[in-house]
Amino acid sequence: MVFLIVFLVLCGVAFLAGVPLNSYVFFVASFRVERTARTMWFWSRAVADLMFIIFLPLRFTSNFIPDLDSANEMSNTFTSFHMFFSAFLLMSLSVDHCILVACPEWARNHRTPRLTFKMVIGMWALSAGFSLRHGDLWEYVYSPSSIRMNFQLDEGKVKAAVAIQFLVGFLIPLVLILIPTFYIILTAKLRRNRIQSTKPLKILLGLIPTFFLCWLPYHVFSFLQISATYPHPLLNTGSTFACVLTYFSSCLNPIFYLTMEEEFLRYRQCVRNPQTTDNSGPEPAE
Template identity: 35%
Template sequence: MSSVTNSAYTETTDYDYENNYTNHSPESPVPTPESPALCTDVVCVLLATLNVIIMVLGLTGNGLVIWIAGFKIKKTVNTVWYLSLAVSDFLFCVFLPLHIVYTVKNEWVFELFMCKFASFIMILNMFSSIFLLVIISVDRCVVVMFPVWAQNKRSIRRALVIVLLAWIMSALLSLPAAIFRDLEHYDSKQVCYYNYTLNEEHVAVVVCKFIFGFVIPLLIIMFCYFMIIRKLKSNHMARSNKPFRVMTALIVAFFISWLPYHIFNLLETDLKYESVIPTGQRFGIALASTNSCMNPFLYAFMGKDFERKCYALLSKIESTFEEEARSTLRGTSITTSGDGKLSTTV
């Protein structure tokens, strides 16, 4: 029997090894006595293949965005937002091979530090991504509602400070993912798992991630959208809606990707759902991981001419950032029409 069976082994379910229950990590599967030495079942192969595809697309796509937004085009406030978002996704994809190896071998073959750090990076990606999307939404709302103030006060330096604060807050909220992570030898294999001493700790971590990583950001973004749409409809101000569609696509993609993860994490705190949690949470994590490779393609393919120009990924990403810059400049410049209304672009 494990030497720590008094702890709350809460991965996919709040069980301990004494009861011979399957014990999974929200980020990676954990071997069970019935598990084969290597990945052979359909679900395991599917998840491993999906993660490899996510890693390749994520590193390639986000690498292009970092190169374009960071080195190839003129820096603007908007490129700072999207560059930071790409860095977050790229960082996650860099460490994705650790989870792929874990999935294939059914064993954590790395050290305790990497067990903690890999989990920390995933949750850091979740918080930093949603915080950056909130920042983008609020920034767009400010440009529409207060164009004069935005033109005078929006600067790259302020944007960098805001991004730094977002990353610091994300890191602080991601610390429990590292603090409660531990290694244990079970059935002659090494397991990377969440070792909560009390079930209350587990509930607190799950609720904190759901509230700060989903609910509050969703409410802020919905409010920003309401204000933007109300302003646009009242003044008939939109000349180009591509930047607005890009922002919408990024946000919708994030919430669709991460919603199952939060649902199964919340179900994990209630043992009566034990039958659906293991498989559901594994696919929930896989779906959440896809968000790290989708953003570059959303930048490129949100144009009306997607069918004709889908092959021009590099130039489309660059044109998206350039249009963001042009639309913001137009949005912060006031033009007086015949009826005295302001003309702003989103």
């Protein structure tokens, strides 16, 4: 009973916080701020996070009404999709900021919203491909033990799928995220008189720990699930809470955008003071 109450409270907090926050970021990025490459990244992230949060009731349903196979399959597949897309998007965002700092002239001429949108579509397609290809395996790994007993899957394929999920959806993107971030930090230290070089760092230093802390337990329990010789109640409980934790990343991301991102702050200032003139002009090469 306590487990059910705690699980319900966490799901409710994630849902009630994530839906309005991501809806607001989506609205502002779509209609209220200048359409730039940077706002396109945040717009695409808000769309993905909003869709992920909206499917949260399916996670609750699939854990406590295991007979609903369609809800369980859809929930697990969309969780996998969001994991891959989050990793790919954060990796692209860090590389984009690195290019912005290292090659400002090139970025000014070639870094366009249209190019960013094409990259987002490519990441959506790539994430869907990874998720749908192993949909039955995700359902096996993240389903309650009573459902997994009915699956007849090759154990080697299941372990390989979990390993691919960890490598492609977490470890490799994390390495590729940290390398450009360290470059930006080094550049910021070497260019102390150029405060603009530190602008991309504010968002990244918030998004990277959030990504790491919210998704690491998910992968840890994935390996524990496939390594366990027999189902254990604590393992199933931990896996359930690890899945719920991933939803909190979708609540924290828009907070970083709204409190640190310059264009969102400029919009909020204009809302508070309608007489303020927005002389921002085109997006600067930071």
